[in-house]
Amino acid sequence: MTDTRKFGFTTTILHNDRQKPIEHGSLHKPIHTSVTFGYRDARQLAEVFQGKQPGFRYGRQGNPTVASLEDKVNRMEDGMATICFATGMAAIGALAQALLREGDHVVSSAFLFGNTNSLWQTVDMQGVDVTMVDATDVAQVEAALAPNTRMVFVETIANPRTQIADLRRIGELCRDRGILYVVDNTMTSPYLFRPKSVGAGLVVNALTKSIAGHGIALGGSLTDTGLFDWNRYPNILDTYKRFATPQWGMAQIRAKSLRDFGASLGPEAAHHIAVGAETLSLRMERACANAMALARMLDADDRVAAVYYPGLESHPQHAIARELFAGFGSLLSFELRDDIDCFDYLNRLQLAIPTSNLGDTRTLVIPVAHTIFYEMGRERRASMGIAESLIRVSVGIEDAADLVADFQEALAG
Numbered sequence: 001m002t003d004t005r006k007f008g009f010t011t012t013i014l015h016n017d018r019q020k021p022i023e024h025g026s027l028h029k030p031i032h033t034s035v036t037f038g039y040r041d042a043r044q045l046a047e048v049f050q051g052k053q054p055g056f057r058y059g060r061q062g063n064p065t066v067a068s069l070e071d072k073v074n075r076m077e078d079g080m081a082t083i084c085f086a087t088g089m090a091a092i093g094a095l096a097q098a099l100l101r102e103g104d105h106v107v108s109s110a111f112l113f114g115n116t117n118s119l120w121q122t123v124d125m126q127g128v129d130v131t132m133v134d135a136t137d138v139a140q141v142e143a144a145l146a147p148n149t150r151m152v153f154v155e156t157i158a159n160p161r162t163q164i165a166d167l168r169r170i171g172e173l174c175r176d177r178g179i180l181y182v183v184d185n186t187m188t189s190p191y192l193f194r195p196k197s198v199g200a201g202l203v204v205n206a207l208t209k210s211i212a213g214h215g216i217a218l219g220g221s222l223t224d225t226g227l228f229d230w231n232r233y234p235n236i237l238d239t240y241k242r243f244a245t246p247q248w249g250m251a252q253i254r255a256k257s258l259r260d261f262g263a264s265l266g267p268e269a270a271h272h273i274a275v276g277a278e279t280l281s282l283r284m285e286r287a288c289a290n291a292m293a294l295a296r297m298l299d300a301d302d303r304v305a306a307v308y309y310p311g312l313e314s315h316p317q318h319a320i321a322r323e324l325f326a327g328f329g330s331l332l333s334f335e336l337r338d339d340i341d342c343f344d345y346l347n348r349l350q351l352a353i354p355t356s357n358l359g360d361t362r363t364l365v366i367p368v369a370h371t372i373f374y375e376m377g378r379e380r381r382a383s384m385g386i387a388e389s390l391i392r393v394s395v396g397i398e399d400a401a402d403l404v405a406d407f408q409e410a411l412a413g
């Protein structure tokens with residue numbers, strides 16, 4: 001086997017490690033724990049460090065086990081190059097560290113993962129202006145653009161309220177203006193959606209979630225799709241311009257962020273994530289079907305005040321989800337009627353586990369306003385459409401009937 005390009009999504013992942021020789025014909029890339037690497041001689045050492053020969057320098061900048069995962073994620077996203085990080089937040093933080101300078105401007109969706117929202121506040125304090133917009137409306141994104149706008153950042157399905165950015169139109173806008181378009185694909189995963197198809201230049205994945213899939217490893221990635229022309233990006237340092245132009249962005253990110261800030265993915269975590277990725281498609285299909293069944297039951301029950309799930313015809317961006325995604329995702333959220341206490345409700349659930357995290361095999365629930373979105377305060381929560389009683393559900397792969405019964409019986413009190 002020499003070329004997996006002709007194969008489907010899952011076949012490609014399963015057979016990817018075998019594309020390169022592996023010790024003893026091992027079918028998995030082994031867990032390499034060595035921090036340093038050997039060279040034929042001192043000249044080769046120098047050439048590897050100068051980027052003139054392929055090879056590993058030091059564990060912080062790269063490792064064979066991590067590289068094999070980078071290659072897999074890259075294929076999943078149909079990318080040009082991928083870099084892995086210790087967490088999803090480290091991957092997003094890398095954008096700020098490596099690509100933004102004082103005086104730059106970022107346009108971001110206002111419907112964001114809570115810690116990304118907090119990161120933009122940090123970046124704002126450091127002299128980068130961040131404008132938050134309703135990214136379901138491309139006109140708001142366009143109105144926020146300024147001559148110093150360096151990137152537009154959106155999520156696919158926003159956590160927890162499931163708003164879907166106008167992904168295709170924002171892609172067209174960024175292409176016309178020559179602006180870097182960054183899409184956080186975590187909630188869809190590359191199995192349901194490839195941001196490259198709507199013009200994204202960089203794709204973020206929190207590997208911790210659906211790709212690893214079992215809640216046992218943290219990880220994040222950035223993929224360069226090859227669509228963005230780095231000649232149009234003003235903050236590339238001369239030293240990285242010694243490479244071919246398509247490589248400028250990733251060369252600068254690997255050095256300025258991964259190397260200098262050091263949020264590197266460990267080889268053991270990379271291995272867990274790679275094993276999880278093998279069943280991404282199976283788990284996603286099952287979780288999407290379970291989420292749909294759960295959303296329909298909740299939607300039909302008058303003790304539930306609102307249900308947010310892109311698979312429901314009533315969802316404002318249902319048409320976009322149907323057009324762009326291969327499934328409606330494993331995330332849903334809902335509000336109970338005022339006379340039902342959301343803590344009492346959660347305590348009546350037998351299967352669903354009250355905890356954070358997303359994309360686990362088990363169904364997880366969390367009262368959003370009182371936990372993950374507590375720090376931002378009531379006002380900002382309200383502006384993001386987050387009710388005080390909102391419950392987020394990360395739907396797992398349990399048997400559908402068990403799951404629906406659990407949420408239904410808890411409604412009965």
Ligand SMILES: *Cc1c(COP(=O)(O)O)cnc(C)c1O
Nearest residue numbers: 087088089113184186206208219
């Ligand atoms: C979880 C998550 C992140 C951060 O990933 P970590 O691995 O937890 O740091 C970023 N974006 C989205 C959409 C997420 O759900």
